[in-house]
Amino acid sequence: MRHLVLRLNHAPPRHIRLADKKEQLHILAKRRQRANQQKEPDHECYSTAITVDEYITAHPALAEVRRAIRAALPHAAESIAYNMPAYKINDKPVIYFAGWKRHYSIYPASSQIVEACKAELAPYTVEKGTIRFPYTKPVPVELIQRIAKLRAREVNGQ
Numbered sequence: 001m002r003h004l005v006l007r008l009n010h011a012p013p014r015h016i017r018l019a020d021k022k023e024q025l026h027i028l029a030k031r032r033q034r035a036n037q038q039k040e041p042d043h044e045c046y047s048t049a050i051t052v053d054e055y056i057t058a059h060p061a062l063a064e065v066r067r068a069i070r071a072a073l074p075h076a077a078e079s080i081a082y083n084m085p086a087y088k089i090n091d092k093p094v095i096y097f098a099g100w101k102r103h104y105s106i107y108p109a110s111s112q113i114v115e116a117c118k119a120e121l122a123p124y125t126v127e128k129g130t131i132r133f134p135y136t137k138p139v140p141v142e143l144i145q146r147i148a149k150l151r152a153r154e155v156n157g158q
Contacts, residue, residue, distance in 0.1 A: 052078050052085045059099040064139040065106075069095060072145035073152055087148070092155045095148050103132045106147060113150050117143065 049055035056063050062085075069087055070078070076087040076094060084098035096107040108129040114121060120143045125132040131147070133140065 049080055049083070052080060055080065055085055059104075061135055062097065062099050062104055064141065065097050065104060065144060068139065068141040068144040069097070069148050072148035076152075089152055089155060094151045094155050103134045105133070106131045106144065108151075109147070110151075110154060112154065113147055116150060117146060120146075 049058060052066065056066055066085065070076075073087055073089065073094060076089050077091075079086050079088065081093065081096065084096050086096045087094050098105055098107075103125075109126060109131045110129070114126055120140070121131065123137070124134075
């Protein structure tokens with residue numbers, strides 16, 4: 001009896017008898033359909049906002065974060081980059097923030113910033129250049145302002 005070896009998505013080989021050709025085709029079509037389905041992001045705050053105002057309108061919990069950054073960087077240009085609010089000084093990106101399902105984040109968090117704010121960052125999750133703040137706690141305005149000012153100094157080489 002002849003067998004056909006089928007490999008999909010690095011799965012182990014599956015031996016299928018050629019006698020069951022209709023069933024084989026049906027199984028293959030279902031597997032391809034599942035593999036090609038568009039996966040939705042695992043977060044609910046994904047945004048396609050064009051302006052920061054639109055982003056904040058869609059995520060009102062982040063208005064205080066925006067105010068804190070603007071107070072710390074009054075001369076920074078505000079825009080949307082990578083689908084999140086971004087602040088630039090002299091066309092150099094300084095800081096970004098984004099809202100997610102259970103938290104909001106500030107990017108990038110360099111090792112120098114993490115070290116300088118180690119005590120204040122202790123209650124929050126810090127990993128891979130990201131600082132995560134849960135919505136369940138009040139917005140740490142002073143900490144966010146300090147991070148924004150430190151980032152501005154880093155970007156300007158001071």
